[in-house]
Amino acid sequence: MTCASRELDIAVIGAGIVGVACALQLARQGLRVVLIDRQAPGMGASFGNAGHLATEQVFPIADLSILKRLPNMLMDPMGPLRLDWKYLPSAMPWFVRLLLNLRPAPYRRSVAGIRALNEASLEAWRRLLGSLGQAEMLQEDGSLLVFEKPQSAAAVDALQARMLGQNVPVQRWQADTIRQAAPQLSEHLRGGLFFPATGHFLDPHATVMALYEAAVAAGVRFIRRDVRGARLKADSIGLATDQGELNVPRVLVSCGAHSARLTHALTSKRVPLDTERGYHLMLPHEHRRLPFAVTSLERKFIMTPMSAGLRLAGTVEFAGLERPANMDRAWQLQRLSRGLFKKELDARDATPWMGFRPSLPDSLPVIDRVCDGRVLLAFGHQHLGLTQAAVTAQMVGGLMGSGVEGLPDLEPYRLDRF
Template identity: 55%
Template sequence: MQDLNHDLVVIGGGIIGVSCAWRLTRAGYKVLLLEKDDIGRGASFGNAGHIATEQVLPLASPAVLRQLPRMLLDPLGPLRLDWRYLHRIAPWLLRLVANMRPRAQRAGSAGLRLLNEASLPAWRQLLQQAGLSRLLKEEGSLLVCESEQAFAELQRYSHVLGELGVSSEPWSAQTLHRQVSGLAPAVSGGLSFPDTGHVTDPYQLVRRLFEQAQAAGLAQLQAEVHGGRWLADGIELGTSRGPLFAKRVLIAAGAWAAPLVRELAGLKVPLDTERGYHLMLPGERARPPVAVSSLERKFIMTPMADGLRLAGTVEFAGLQRPPDYRRAWGLMRHADALFARPLATEGATPWMGCRPSLPDSLPVIDRVGPQGRLLLAFGHHHLGLTQAAVTARLMLSLLSGSAPELDMAPFRLARFGQLPPSHNFNNSVCLPGSEI
């Protein structure tokens, strides 16, 4: 068994794991980062780059339930459920339906507001400390529509968001076309969200933070984690590089977190994955000036250093099925409909990644087990980039024992069931096939 004498082993090399590792290493902790693939090459590589602080409404809503038949029949729709995966995701869907109750929706919105209100200031602080402020553009974002009826819906949505503390301003067609040149005449209005922003290169953000953390003492081991068990003075992880002893473990493995949580916390979390797609257009570097999403078409366009990224769609098909890149290329049709002239497609590249999703739309941010040795940061669904910096600050508070800046109750693991007593956490050997 390897004993690398680290204070903490972080499992997961995406934006959540790397942000936590960066923050904790700077705070003086000896941290080891485990990742089976290249750092930042998972969902963090291809996200939309949008700091989506305006998104405070949970996924669970009656509208999703009404779309279920279409989800099963339309392979290229914005919300897709692969019928071959229906039997696997049925328990997750039942929990989603349970979270459509008004009380659950209010609790979900309250939790999202807590995190999102702190997210942009947390990123501003982190990037200033890292000397990477150039990667963040705080110029707002837009949600546009293509009919007068839809514009009326946006105005109602603006009112709902205002009651939840989210700033937005309805823009008429004239205002919108004046602010964003080249839009199609069909674009009839929109909402401006001034307290949002976007990252110009999400992959470079992860890489630069990782490299800075390495320079400050972060160790990294490329290894796959197969399971673990509790020992008297720590946790033993089973890895592809052999057994590894850890004083403390932080699970930040995104969509692959559930098996380790079951192993080490003794609780089966209802974690599934929203498979998201993007299409990168390297020939488009000038339009639009900010992130623009579409109410009817359910996708987003974000200007980045390497071109324009078209991103979106939600596909429920699990972790194992190959990508259906028709979904990425289909974004082109929607984007072209929003501009007066076609977008440049030369050199365009598609991508698919797996977002970790919990049915109440809230992540797990917690510390459990004997002496709080098991830390948890996963389940941020499509808000991983948005909430990564504040999650890292909360993780530092949990690890150091200082008072967190936010009420942590909405993000506790115990909301999914009764945790075993601290003295009775799982100490069995790892189960076959439980891979992270």
């Protein structure tokens, strides 16, 4: 089966939050867009993310302490940062590049690049959801990082200083302030950091679907196919799918952790993309425990109140795209929650989940237009895909001629940095 290129201006491959937001942006600019995914829209990593608008997270996914943690990463299957030893040979080139990016100059470039996207993300989401008449999907009520151990206070103070050094709005909260704002949390908490310029989504999947419905209303067509290959042709781009070839004039590769193969096929560039396997546990009987997202410093996971209950999320596992999920890591999140509340959480009917977060070793996404303008790229947002989706869509729109002002400079996100 073929699709005539004259019927389209661009094919967007990937119907996660980034791909759908980009498809909507491009359609609103008057382009004829087809959206392609092997799953229904929003059913990949976008379905199960933590729902946190993490504008405060301006630092790369790792620092030099990862060297000390490597033995535990390999030995502890339930640890917050897990590297499957069977995946170690495949992961080593990526980890070497990660360590190289922790040198002072590359690290500063990564922080600047993440910060630029995050600083523009909240306003981008306000504009996007406002254009749908659904601003209430995003609760702009801040988020809280808490700590329990007295010896953690120094680390919290140091983190606050680092955040202030990057102009991240942050407030030091004492234990009594936490008790007033979130009275169901344990009285054993010592204090924390409150980030007022953050928020959370009441239903991440519903947010994707709201954007998708707006995209369809703007003329976007959705095709459920598995794009298995791609090649540049003289007058089109051929996409090899499980249902035949599609020929399109331009393509946007935005299929998350699966983007490297198509990018290489189209550009001959080998992108060092790996995947953080993230887990969540959804508690449907917990609706009023927290007023905002709360992260535990020591336990290293986040709890986000949503319309469907309380979502416990976090932990990072490096095990590739092929190994089956270890759902005990999702249930470990319930065990981690014990002691953080005055009354333990209700885990009846809880559902576990695992998804793939696309990560590059410098913690920056690829946002670019290459191959004489025929190939656009928007992938590799690691655990900030939801946070950065709206601003990424605006930047992709800018690559296709929109005049949105105040967007981050594209240079840090170019493909040719690899």
